[in-house]
Amino acid sequence: MDSDPPFLDTYKTLFENCIGDARTERPKDEKISIVEECELPLIDLSRLNLGVLEREECKREIAKASTEWGFFQAVNHGVSAEILERMRSEQVKVFQLPFNKKAKEKLLNFSPDSYRWGTPSATCLRQFSWSEAFHIPLTGILGLGEFNSLSSTIGEFATTVSDLAQRIAEILAENLGLKSTFFAENCLAGTCYLRMNRYPQCPISSEVFGLMPHTDSDFLTILHQDQVGGLQLVKDGRWITVKPNPKALIINIGDLFQAWSNGVYKSVEHRVTTNQQVERFSIAYFLCPSYDTLIQSCSEAPVYRKFSFREYRQQVQEDVQTTGYKVGLPRFLR
Numbered sequence: 001m002d003s004d005p006p007f008l009d010t011y012k013t014l015f016e017n018c019i020g021d022a023r024t025e026r027p028k029d030e031k032i033s034i035v036e037e038c039e040l041p042l043i044d045l046s047r048l049n050l051g052v053l054e055r056e057e058c059k060r061e062i063a064k065a066s067t068e069w070g071f072f073q074a075v076n077h078g079v080s081a082e083i084l085e086r087m088r089s090e091q092v093k094v095f096q097l098p099f100n101k102k103a104k105e106k107l108l109n110f111s112p113d114s115y116r117w118g119t120p121s122a123t124c125l126r127q128f129s130w131s132e133a134f135h136i137p138l139t140g141i142l143g144l145g146e147f148n149s150l151s152s153t154i155g156e157f158a159t160t161v162s163d164l165a166q167r168i169a170e171i172l173a174e175n176l177g178l179k180s181t182f183f184a185e186n187c188l189a190g191t192c193y194l195r196m197n198r199y200p201q202c203p204i205s206s207e208v209f210g211l212m213p214h215t216d217s218d219f220l221t222i223l224h225q226d227q228v229g230g231l232q233l234v235k236d237g238r239w240i241t242v243k244p245n246p247k248a249l250i251i252n253i254g255d256l257f258q259a260w261s262n263g264v265y266k267s268v269e270h271r272v273t274t275n276q277q278v279e280r281f282s283i284a285y286f287l288c289p290s291y292d293t294l295i296q297s298c299s300e301a302p303v304y305r306k307f308s309f310r311e312y313r314q315q316v317q318e319d320v321q322t323t324g325y326k327v328g329l330p331r332f333l334r
């Protein structure tokens with residue numbers, strides 16, 4: 001029997017044609033099995049509630065990690081272990097539903113295309129992601145109230161994580177001497193979204209990605225992963241593996257912050273590997289503005305031209321559809 005979702009049947013030709021084929025295999029330097037494990041900068045956010053010296057030191061660390069790594073892990077982040085665990089168990093329950101239910105039925109009032117699996121646009125293995133996901137625009141969820149345990153848990157989770165995202169974004173803006181109310185004004189709860197990811201065991205090859213290399217198209221992302229591991233990111237031109245920390249949330253800079261900060265904060269490429277033995281779960285909160293929001297570099301000599309978030313998303317989607325790859329910010333260089 002094929003797995004759920006049915007990757008092997010649906011993407012049969014892609015796997016047959018690409019695996020072991022020297023012409024389409026990833027170059028040797030991109031082999032995903034030989035990557036060093038690393039601790040991300042670890043930042044204790046409880047210091048934001050202490051005296052001025054501790055608070056300023058913590059803010060400096062956030063700005064430094066966002067500039068040098070584009071990624072950090074935060075502990076004492078204010079999102080309780082209880083809500084993280086409850087969210088995870090709701091997420092596991094949803095993914096356990098039979099494939100037909102996930103693909104055909106409108107769960108809650110997630111929009112019909114909120115369930116995604118595999119990569120329909122992939123023409124070769126490196127464009128493929130062996131994972132399933134629910135993309136959940138928060139507009140649809142936050143008005144539902146106590147609709148059921150999934151929607152109320154998502155609502156509670158999104159509300160606390162959104163507070164954290166706003167605080168981090170404000171700190172990063174202040175560090176650049178910019179207006180920190182920008183995020184409260186433009187990234188309302190309803191324009192942000194959640195992505196619940198499941199990476200099933202992959203029986204075919206460790207060369208298959210769980211999630212293909214990408215940068216996030218938002219201001220910043222807050223990620224809650226489990227203990228399986230598999231997240232990798234580029235640091236100083238090399239791929240490194242992130243060591244999971246059960247107490248930490250991972251925070252990374254997205255393309256919009258890189259553009260807005262005129263390249264000071266880095267939107268770094270990351271990917272997820274597959275695992276033959278165990279499935280992996282993660283959930284990501286994306287801090288996004290409304291589609292009309294203009295993203296303008298904060299400099300007299302802007303690296304990127306001004307663009308709206310709508311224009312950015314459309315361009316990313318168009319590139320993925322036509323070439324299989326996201327081009328992202330380089331399209332908007334001046």
Ligand SMILES: C=C1C[C@]23C[C@@]1(O)CC[C@H]2[C@@]12CC[C@H](O)[C@@](C)(C(=O)O1)[C@H]2[C@@H]3C(=O)O
Pocket residue numbers: 119195212213214215216217218316317320324325326
């Ligand atoms: C096939 C793709 C969809 C995606 C861009 C990509 O080329 C690779 C990863 C995908 C992802 C994952 C994180 C975000 O949800 C997203 C918006 C992003 O920036 O990269 C999506 C992209 C998408 O759904 O368009």
Ligand SMILES: O=C(O)CCC(=O)C(=O)O
Pocket residue numbers: 195197211216223225230231270272281282283284
């Ligand atoms: O699952 C992960 O660790 C990363 C997920 C991710 O990068 C994303 O959803 O954009």
Ligand SMILES: [Fe+2]
Pocket residue numbers: 214215216270
């Ligand atoms: Fe991502």
